[in-house]
Amino acid sequence: MSQATSKDALVSLFEGHQTFAISSHLRPDGDAIGSMLGLGLILEGLGKTVRYLHQDGVPENLAFLEKESVNPIGRAGELDDCEAEVFVALDTANRERLGEDVLALIPKDAVQVTIDHHITNECYGDHVWVDAESPATAQMVWELAKSAGWELPASARVALYVGASTDTGSFQYANTTARTHEMVADLLKAGLDVAEVNRMTYQNFPCRRVELLRLLLETLERSEDGRLAWWSLTMAMKQEVGYRPGDSEGLVDVMRGIDEVVACVFFEEISDGTIRVSTRSKTTEVNVSELCGLFGGGGHILAAGARLDGPIEEAREKVVTALKEAASR
Amino acid sequence: MSQATSKDALVSLFEGHQTFAISSHLRPDGDAIGSMLGLGLILEGLGKTVRYLHQDGVPENLAFLEKESVNPIGRAGELDDCEAEVFVALDTANRERLGEDVLALIPKDAVQVTIDHHITNECYGDHVWVDAESPATAQMVWELAKSAGWELPASARVALYVGASTDTGSFQYANTTARTHEMVADLLKAGLDVAEVNRMTYQNFPCRRVELLRLLLETLERSEDGRLAWWSLTMAMKQEVGYRPGDSEGLVDVMRGIDEVVACVFFEEISDGTIRVSTRSKTTEVNVSELCGLFGGGGHILAAGARLDGPIEEAREKVVTALKEAASR
Numbered sequence: 001m002s003q004a005t006s007k008d009a010l011v012s013l014f015e016g017h018q019t020f021a022i023s024s025h026l027r028p029d030g031d032a033i034g035s036m037l038g039l040g041l042i043l044e045g046l047g048k049t050v051r052y053l054h055q056d057g058v059p060e061n062l063a064f065l066e067k068e069s070v071n072p073i074g075r076a077g078e079l080d081d082c083e084a085e086v087f088v089a090l091d092t093a094n095r096e097r098l099g100e101d102v103l104a105l106i107p108k109d110a111v112q113v114t115i116d117h118h119i120t121n122e123c124y125g126d127h128v129w130v131d132a133e134s135p136a137t138a139q140m141v142w143e144l145a146k147s148a149g150w151e152l153p154a155s156a157r158v159a160l161y162v163g164a165s166t167d168t169g170s171f172q173y174a175n176t177t178a179r180t181h182e183m184v185a186d187l188l189k190a191g192l193d194v195a196e197v198n199r200m201t202y203q204n205f206p207c208r209r210v211e212l213l214r215l216l217l218e219t220l221e222r223s224e225d226g227r228l229a230w231w232s233l234t235m236a237m238k239q240e241v242g243y244r245p246g247d248s249e250g251l252v253d254v255m256r257g258i259d260e261v262v263a264c265v266f267f268e269e270i271s272d273g274t275i276r277v278s279t280r281s282k283t284t285e286v287n288v289s290e291l292c293g294l295f296g297g298g299g300h301i302l303a304a305g306a307r308l309d310g311p312i313e314e315a316r317e318k319v320v321t322a323l324k325e326a327a328s329r
Numbered sequence: 330m331s332q333a334t335s336k337d338a339l340v341s342l343f344e345g346h347q348t349f350a351i352s353s354h355l356r357p358d359g360d361a362i363g364s365m366l367g368l369g370l371i372l373e374g375l376g377k378t379v380r381y382l383h384q385d386g387v388p389e390n391l392a393f394l395e396k397e398s399v400n401p402i403g404r405a406g407e408l409d410d411c412e413a414e415v416f417v418a419l420d421t422a423n424r425e426r427l428g429e430d431v432l433a434l435i436p437k438d439a440v441q442v443t444i445d446h447h448i449t450n451e452c453y454g455d456h457v458w459v460d461a462e463s464p465a466t467a468q469m470v471w472e473l474a475k476s477a478g479w480e481l482p483a484s485a486r487v488a489l490y491v492g493a494s495t496d497t498g499s500f501q502y503a504n505t506t507a508r509t510h511e512m513v514a515d516l517l518k519a520g521l522d523v524a525e526v527n528r529m530t531y532q533n534f535p536c537r538r539v540e541l542l543r544l545l546l547e548t549l550e551r552s553e554d555g556r557l558a559w560w561s562l563t564m565a566m567k568q569e570v571g572y573r574p575g576d577s578e579g580l581v582d583v584m585r586g587i588d589e590v591v592a593c594v595f596f597e598e599i600s601d602g603t604i605r606v607s608t609r610s611k612t613t614e615v616n617v618s619e620l621c622g623l624f625g626g627g628g629h630i631l632a633a634g635a636r637l638d639g640p641i642e643e644a645r646e647k648v649v650t651a652l653k654e655a656a657s658r
Contacts, residue, residue, distance in 0.1 A: 171500055185511045207551070
């Protein structure tokens with residue numbers, strides 16, 4: 001039976017056990033990996049035994065975080081078993097988002113703890129701490145450590161910083177709180193190398209990503225009134241730059257950064273010939289979740305996606321026509 | 330005769346006078362305008378009379394800050410006189426960087442105050458407060474207000490945030506301190522709308538800036554080992570996109586974002602035919618302040634600039650050759 005848990009109760013629970021398994025959500029981002037390693041490294045510092053397991057493993061752009069850890073993050077599908085008294089799911093709104101290989105590895109007798117900042121959290125597990133006001137699960141882990149008086153090893157400081165920084169867009173999003181900055185002030189006072197961690201997080205892109213940006217800018221189109229923008233990535237362009245998954249992550253911000261642009265679309269040709277459509281809107285007046293719904297997709301009002309049949313010219317024609325109509329309402 | 334001044338002495342000086350003129354450096358950036366308006370709006374809140382004057386006026390990308398102010402920032406060349414008991418130069422390393430029209434307007438009898446965070450400050454004026462540890466002059470203005478117990482009007486909070494955010498690359502650069510985050514925590518607690526200020530600062534670019542980025546990417550070059558990168562902006566390119574001052578601000582981060590790149594250079598042809606050179610380094614091992622010193626320029630170890638004679642091909646040849654030597658040491 002799930003129950004809402006206080007920070008203090010979690011502190012007692014963690015201090016009262018010796019072996020832990022920690023996981024997070026599919027397609028992990030900076031907060032997923034950052035909160036996992038942040039909590040785990042703190043517990044290791046307290047002399048606990050910690051195992052990290054993940055359905056997908058660590059993506060290339062976050063591999064530098066894993067290097068800080070003594071125990072690597074195991075890909076759940078490659079592990080035979082996972083002994084632990086306590087299983088902690090971090091930053092993961094529901095059980096399914098852990099992935100089936102992780103679910104299969106959770107020890108039957110383990111106490112199951114959920115720590116998350118998603119308002120949509122389904123409150124699964126034996127002890128649940130959800131704080132939807134917190135911009136990042138990493139910040140909740142820091143709150144836990146501060147309230148317990150646990151020491152933060154240098155490697156945990158890096159992991160927690162990356163979690164908070166990436167989930168707040170380098171402290172720019174509306175979710176950023178005064179407490180987030182108090183956390184970072186605390187991490188910096190303890191000796192965090194702010195230039196190095198940001199360099200690894202944001203200045204560590206392969207050169208082919210810049211080449212990709214150049215090619216995408218050549219395909220940039222805008223509506224007559226300038227309020228809509230879109231660009232396209234074909235398989236030929238991917239081959240030209242040696243594209244790998246993740247290379248285009250965040251590039252849509254270049255279109256979104258244009259003052260007049262209210263909504264923008266990224267068309268991407270996939271190897272199976274279908275077209276992945278990613279949309280972003282700056283205003284609730286242009287609901288891109290509804291737009292993507294027209295094509296069997298969905299998402300949030302300001303960020304949504306869909307998958308259409310190719311060729312890319314036809315998909316683009318359909319989506320841009322629908323977007324123009326949505327934006328003219 | 331210049332003298333180093335304490336914060337407390339400046340507080341007394343400001344409280345003891347009624348009329349102020351405030352200025353900052355040529356080609357103003359976020360910290361120049363942010364610290365000017367931050368200090369001015371605080372003084373206005375204390376019932377003082379404040380005039381803002383600037384050689385170049387406010388660039389388009391920072392115009393939203395000026396809207397927060399009751400008294401607009403006058404272009405010094407368009408003003409006949411400027412009465413004030415106290416003249417404050419903010420964020421400006423030497424007198425010349427104020428511009429000749431500003432210098433001509435400084436009232437003869439005014440007490441002249443310098444507040445700056447540049448280590449290269451030449452300590453001009455009657456009272457000088459230089460803090461090279463501070464990442465932004467805006468942060469120094471905040472320190473001054475906090476130590477004096479002065480209230481920060483909402484508009485001053487926005488201006489000081491923009492100064493600190495832009496001079497630290499959204500809190501990512503090595504100069505960012507725990508105190509910077511404490512300042513932002515204080516501003517957020519007081520009600521700063523973090524999403525809105527960041528949208529105005531970082532998602533409010535004219536479309537021609539994206540066009541400019543496309544053209545710059547076409548000129549991108551790298552050294553054989555990939556550790557150095559540079560691109561070039563000619564007058565012809567400026568005419569093609571309808572370039573205005575400020576349009577290229579921050580674009581250098583695209584080069585800096587490449588993992589292998591250790592140092593990068595932005596070559597810009599100015600209307601008088603000279604070449605403005607802006608350099609960035611990721612490591613103290615490549616000291617770009619020294620590099621720019623070779624050409625009569627200067628700055629910080631990781632960010633510096635110089636001005637060379639044209640044509641741009643020759644300036645590029647000279648600087649890239651020197652940079653290759655500096656980077657091979």
